Amino acid sequence: AASMPTDEALSERRHSRRIMVGPVPVGGGAPISVQSMTNTKTSDVNATLQQIAELAAAGCDIVRVAVPSQDDSDALAAIVRHSPIPVIADVHFQSKYVFQAIDAGCAAVRVNPGNIRKFDEVGSSICEAATQAGISLRIGVNAGSLDKDIYAKYGGPTPQALVASAVKEARMFEEVGFHDFKISVKHHDPVTMIRTYRLLARQGDWPLHLGVTEAGPQWQGTIKSCLAFGVLLAEGIGDTIRVSLSAPPVEEVKVGCKVLEYLGLRERHFDIISCPSCGRAQVDVIELANAVTDGLKDIKAPIRVAVMGCIVNGPGEAREADLGVASGNGKGQIFIKGEVVETVPEDRIVATLLERAHAIADHMQQA
Numbered sequence: 001a002a003s004m005p006t007d008e009a010l011s012e013r014r015h016s017r018r019i020m021v022g023p024v025p026v027g028g029g030a031p032i033s034v035q036s037m038t039n040t041k042t043s044d045v046n047a048t049l050q051q052i053a054e055l056a057a058a059g060c061d062i063v064r065v066a067v068p069s070q071d072d073s074d075a076l077a078a079i080v081r082h083s084p085i086p087v088i089a090d091v092h093f094q095s096k097y098v099f100q101a102i103d104a105g106c107a108a109v110r111v112n113p114g115n116i117r118k119f120d121e122v123g124s125s126i127c128e129a130a131t132q133a134g135i136s137l138r139i140g141v142n143a144g145s146l147d148k149d150i151y152a153k154y155g156g157p158t159p160q161a162l163v164a165s166a167v168k169e170a171r172m173f174e175e176v177g178f179h180d181f182k183i184s185v186k187h188h189d190p191v192t193m194i195r196t197y198r199l200l201a202r203q204g205d206w207p208l209h210l211g212v213t214e215a216g217p218q219w220q221g222t223i224k225s226c227l228a229f230g231v232l233l234a235e236g237i238g239d240t241i242r243v244s245l246s247a248p249p250v251e252e253v254k255v256g257c258k259v260l261e262y263l264g265l266r267e268r269h270f271d272i273i274s275c276p277s278c279g280r281a282q283v284d285v286i287e288l289a290n291a292v293t294d295g296l297k298d299i300k301a302p303i304r305v306a307v308m309g310c311i312v313n314g315p316g317e318a319r320e321a322d323l324g325v326a327s328g329n330g331k332g333q334i335f336i337k338g339e340v341v342e343t344v345p346e347d348r349i350v351a352t353l354l355e356r357a358h359a360i361a362d363h364m365q366q367a
């Protein structure tokens with residue numbers, strides 16, 4: 001059961017309607033997908049495709065690329081053709097790029113109606129083109145581009161203002177009979193972001209794309225995203241997630257995947273259990289845990305490996321681990337499911353754990 005997604009500990013998922021982003025379903029009870037965005041120049045097709053391949057290998061389900069210029073727009077068709085995962089075009093200001101992205105075969109387009117020039121006039125033809133192509137859209141509202149009237153009415157980018165803006169734009173789509181869209185209402189502050197999504201979740205059955213925008217560098221951004229996603233996903237809110245970090249995009253994907261794994265919403269891969277170490281530790285637990293994590297990070301099987309600093313509590317406390325080590329007297333007791341199977345000298349601990357972990361992982365994958 002450890003490898004099966006489970007939401008036992010969480011609230012039932014909010015009912016949302018389902019849309020498709022290429023072959024990936026979003027909403028309507030579909031597995032929560034992880035997204036990221038490339039930071040290469042989109043016009044550089046090779047660099048962009050290389051980054052997309054890296055993101056896909058890390059577990060990314062959907063990728064977004066920015067389309068700020070005609071050269072970027074011109075590159076979309078080639079990127080779409082060779083990308084292993086569906087490509088969303090991210091368009092600001094110029095509606096012509098929306099139409100070009102649809103023609104290029106993008107799986108979806110992210111628009112921010114608040115900053116698309118003359119959206120009132122072009123909105124319905126965007127919906128028409130998307131319908132004809134059978135693709136979906138995302139309404140991406142953020143604090144920086146709120147409708148002026150709404151901003152004035154609410155006195156700033158409050159949760160109520162962000163939601164009012166999103167709902168207004170959603171209605172605009174729905175009035176012309178277009179329903180294949182998801183919504184995001186991102187904010188950089190996790191508490192505001194949580195309050196905004198909670199409010200939005202009550203006002204319609206749109207699939208929701210979660211994100212804390214401009215969350216900061218890796219350490220801060222990871223914490224903000226985990227907090228906000230953790231709260232919302234535990235309440236059943238959210239159909240697809242994007243972690244935003246001032247860091248290489250693959251780091252966003254790793255965090256996003258782990259959030260889902262640790263919440264039991266995605267099949268678990270390798271995980272490490274390691275003690276914080278204390279005055280009883282007889283080995284450098286930090287170094288050991290990092291070496292083991294590094295050696296096993298690409299393992300896809302749901303193996304749990306424990307690294308414990310001493311034998312007092314070691315094997316007992318880590319009984320749930322598939323494999324582990326407890327150190328003492330310059331040696332490591334290697335245990336499997338809490339039973340000691342061999343004792344090795346300290347300089348053999350990492351190699352022994354890695355060897356055994358790979359063997360167990362192979363066995364799990366064959367089973």
Ligand code: SF4
Nearest residue numbers: 275277278281309310
């Ligand atoms: Fe301390 Fe041993 Fe517990 Fe690690 S396993 S925290 S070294 S008592």
